[in-house]
Amino acid sequence: MNGLFDTHCHLVSDSYQDEDINNILEEAKLIGVNLICNVGYDLKTSKLAVDQAFSSPDVFAAVGIHPNDVSNHQEHHLYELEELIKTGSVCAIGEIGLDYYRNQDSSDLQKEWFIKQIKLAKKYQLPILVHIRDAFDDAYEILKQYDVVGIMHCFSANTKTANKFIELGYYISFSGILTFENAKDLQQVAKDIPLNKIVLETDAPYLTPVPYRGTKNYPKNIIFTAKKLASLKKISLNDVIITTTNNAKRILGINLKCKIKKDTYIKNKLC
Structure with a gap:
């Protein structure tokens, strides 16, 4: 069975400051999470995401400034993000977007x-991880102007909106919200859109799926979202794992060449 890919978690969160990140990664591997995208949301956590990526060849970083934190940053911070991109550990620009x-x-x-940040992604030919809340129309008008693709992180709109972004080349990401009893509308989206346009995430430490809803989330819990998606689509868990992982590898550019580049950089840095 292919391993799962958690396309969006925040191991950089202060929620994990008293925990051993290596233990979190090992627990994830035990249930089959073989790849993780560790996402920054400001300059500090973006730097930490890159540092943490050095601990494992299967952890990649995303760097970016969250829409709720943009007023705390200046123009020169974009150049610092560029320096992080050059490390070879960065697979996406994110978490970026609009939050009204x-x-x-x-x-x-x-x-x-x-x-x-979209322009920065375009410059380095990287995908973007898009946070949108109550701003889908404005986000669509912006994204359709740029030849950049990526993942609609923690998608929360309807099928019509999902298809609009799919037509632009974006993948739709489902989090633990998909398992919630009151998420019927989102579950309908998961039924409606094609599996080859879906990826999975935890958004850990947030959005813990049922049956652990209300507790701190971890990458290992992505298995519950995968099982829910399999149930909704009436297909095997193995089909969900294989397809969503291949989708994630494709859009995030995680391939042998990328891993060799990253591993070589880490080896040189640590020597």
Whole structure:
């Protein structure tokens, strides 16, 4: 059986500061999580994501500034993100996007930083991990202007919206929310869209799936989301694992060449 790919978790979170990250990774491997994308959400956590990627050849980093944190960053921080990209451990720019739900920063400022980071992704031919909340129309209008693809992180809209982003070349990512009893609309989206456009994530330490909802989340819990997707689509768990993992590898560019580049950089850095 192919291993699972957690395409979006935050091992950089303070929630794990008193835990051994290697133990978290080992527990994930025991249930078959073979690849992880560890996602930053500001400059500090982006740097940490890259540092943590050095601990395992199967952990890759995403670097970016979250829409709720853009006012805390300046133009020169984009150049620092570029330096992180050059390490060879970065597989995506993220977590970036628009969040009008919390609206901690103005929509204009969020759009400005969203576009800047999209352009950065385009410069380095990297996919993006897109956080959208209550802003799907604005996000679509921006994304359709740029020849960049990626993953719609923790998708929360309807099937029509999902298909619009799929047509732009994006994959739809489901988190532990898919297992929630009150997530019928999202479960319908999972039924409606093709499996070859779906990837899975935990968003750990957040959004813990049933049966552990309400507790801290870990990459190992992605198995429950995979099982729920298999049940909704009435297919085997193995089919879900194989297809979603291959999808994730494809969109994030995780292949032998990428792993060799990263492993070589780590070896040189540690020598």
